[in-house]
Amino acid sequence: MxxxxxxxxxxxxxxxxxxxxxxxxxxxxxxxxxxxxxxxxxxxxxxxxxxxxxxxxxxxxxxxxxxxxxxxxxxxxxxxxxxxxxxxxxxxxxxxxxxxxxxxxxxxxxxxxxxxxxxxxxxxxxxxxxxxxxxxxxxxxxxxxxxxxxxxxxxxxxxxxxxxxxxxxxxxxxxxxxxxxxxxxxxxxxxxxxxxxxxxxxxxxxxxxxxxxxxxxxxxVRPWDPFASRHPAIQSFPPEEIPIDGHVMKIAAYVLPHPSRLGDSTDEIAGPGGWLDRQGFYVYRRDRLILAGDWLGLRKFRRDERFNLARISVDVPAEADAAWSVDVRKSTAVPPVGARRHLQRIGEATRRRAAEVLSHRGRIAARKHAPDFAYAWQLDTKGGRIRCRVNREHPLVREVLRGGADDSKDARALIRLLEETFPMAALRIMQGPEIDEAPEPFRGSAPEEMITVADRIYQALVSQGSTPNEAKQRVGMMPPFDQFDGFWHGK
The missing domain is CATH 3.30.565.10 (Histidine kinase-like ATPase, C-terminal domain)
Incomplete structure (x- = not known):
């Protein structure tokens, strides 16, 4: 040729x-x-x-x-x-x-x-x-x-x-x-x-x-141990050696202690980038770290505050570079098909335990140390569903409900407080396997309560210059009323 x-x-x-x-x-x-x-x-x-x-x-x-x-x-x-x-x-x-x-x-x-x-x-x-x-x-x-x-x-x-x-x-x-x-x-x-x-x-x-x-x-340069190996409260799963395509993959899974038990070492153990960036698998090649906290694209695995304490070491032999698609920069890796089911199994168990540690400790701390008026939001679970409520015992909420000379100032302050303290992290922690689905607005509430809230919004719109028909239309476009029938749809 x-x-x-x-x-x-x-x-x-x-x-x-x-x-x-x-x-x-x-x-x-x-x-x-x-x-x-x-x-x-x-x-x-x-x-x-x-x-x-x-x-x-x-x-x-x-x-x-x-x-x-x-x-x-x-x-x-x-x-x-x-x-x-x-x-x-x-x-x-x-x-x-x-x-x-x-x-x-x-x-x-x-x-x-x-x-x-x-x-x-x-x-x-x-x-x-x-x-x-x-x-x-x-x-x-x-x-x-x-x-x-x-x-x-x-x-x-x-x-x-x-x-x-x-x-x-x-x-x-x-x-x-x-x-x-x-x-x-x-x-x-x-x-x-x-x-x-x-x-x-x-x-x-x-x-x-x-x-x-x-x-x-x-x-x-000080070494950073992502697994806090020397901490007495660390939880570890039995290490596994799994043959994959003629090579042996070594896996060791850890659940870190709740941050409340880490004291002054919390930030150090969290590591560069913080808790969310450092959760997941740590892939090593000849003792050199390739990936520092990654869920490896496994099915339904994503970064979430609930799994901040889950860290899993994976040792891959250099001979398996091609199978793991290690790139030129030695900073990415993709597990081969034969390894994925093992990683999925171990990852699920580790994530589940990590969520339990955070959820359990968080609930105990709230019960033991939080007075009734401490938080603007209240969270609990009932019938397999999360409930998120404004705490009516909070002094600012009570003041707005009571109505007074400075009710508009109190209302503005309450709105800012609710905006700044919405318990997103706690909701994510509680959204565990035992919860069937995310909260739905007014689920389980009496129809009269929902209608009362909609009516107060309707009255406010009318008082601010809207015609009754305009006010009804605007209420009907607001979540969650857009999902329900009521006077705002002319029914």
Whole structure:
């Protein structure tokens, strides 16, 4: 057969790599993967503000690379997903260093010192690639970056690698001054997010036998345990090992203690993003966190305050990457068909127990500690249905019902109170398996009561200028009266 050799256009490829959707924290986590694979014990990340010349660097003390190794590492997809990898290698596509770096910076410089003491430096300058139409990997780097590298990778360090990002996309603006406080605050805010993210993604390495230490701008990265393993009130299900397509999936489910039992550690255990973002499955690949709180698209599973205490770890072997559809950024995964029924079963049990803990504790607390006048709303269940009522014992409600010299002021204050304190979270918690359906307006009420409420609205409309027919029509369009027959429909 005849054929054409069609090489990818460098400029178009760069645009595609920049558009993969990396956040700065996910991009730096990809660099740390390489440090872990190199056997590093220390990984330090630096954010240095200098206006449009600001830079970011990740430095490790791993075994480093010789010239050939560095050139391979800088080559797009030199080691694809088909390549055999060492145990502990967190790579997958051979794209992480390049795709992560190109998503954040115009210039990527890597200096690596191998165990024989030889240092090699290579640079990708995307403007050179775009301008030349060729993948020109530059030897060495510019003088400014060389000065940085001399500090980041000093001569007395036996081996290691330094990755430097220059001409950062979000800050490489000609008139961005060093004194721009808003931009500087944003820049160092990213450093804080990176610190939290690394503590979450690499917690097992920071806590485990590998004794990895990490810092961000000199601040030690603290591991975050999403399962609060050491808390005495944690509830755990028996761990399971389930064979899937020739590999073993390990699952361990946890229900966290009620927040009232967490004291000062509540926010810490909630984790980055808070309770709602962190509920669900935690998918690990070679101890590296891929997904941090996700319901994996399972049937009828969605984020809900009732399940804030449900967290489930899932360990997936690297050999199952393709089956789990792990992406280039190592931040998404889709469970294979054979795993879904097991995840569904364990997820349902964990969610059910998590809702019970929140609901039970909430009801006890309300009974024991809340006086009759504390809340503007009252919630209870009757006959398998939730009832939500305005608390007529609340002093402001009683004052409005009594009517007085300041009744209009009291009414306005009551309306604001009801708006601001509507018990949405409590309703969601109570909407558990034992509840048949959501509340319906006026369900179970005597018809006279509903008619009385509609009549008061009708009278108010007439007093405010509507004709009787207009007032009836407007009442008839209001929920819930639009669902019922009555005088407002002329019947």
């Amino acid at each position: 005849t054929y054409d050799v069609v090489n990818p256009d460098p400029a178009g490829t760069i645009v595609s790599l920049r558009s993969l959707g990396y956040s700065v924290e996910a991009a730096i986590a990809d660099l740390v993967d390489n440090s872990v694979a190199a056997g590093a014990r220390n990984v330090d990340t630096y954010f240095t503000w200098s206006g449009s010349d600001s830079w970011i660097a990740v430095v490790d003390n791993g075994i480093g690379m010789d010239r050939d190794g560095l050139v391979t590492a800088m080559t797009i997809a030199a080691q694809g997903s088909f390549a055999e990898r060492r145990e502990g290698d967190l790579g997958r596509f051979g794209m992480g260093l390049k795709s992560a770096s190109f998503s954040q910076a115009q210039r990527l410089t890597v200096a690596s010192r191998s165990t024989d003491g030889t240092t090699t430096i290579r640079t990708w300058d995307l403007s050179v690639v775009t301008g030349s139409g060729e993948w020109r990997l530059l030897h060495g780097t510019d003088d400014h970056t060389a000065e940085l590298l001399a500090t980041l990778l000093p001569r007395d360090q036996p081996s290691g690698t330094a990755v430097v990002w220059r001409s950062l996309h979000r800050y490489d603006i000609a008139d961005l001054a060093v004194g721009d406080e808003k931009a500087q605050t944003q820049f160092y805010g990213e450093a804080t997010r990176v610190e939290e993210h690394l503590g979450m993604v690499f917690a097992r390495f920071l806590n485990g036998r590998r004794r990895l230490t990490m810092t961000v701008n000199g601040t030690p």
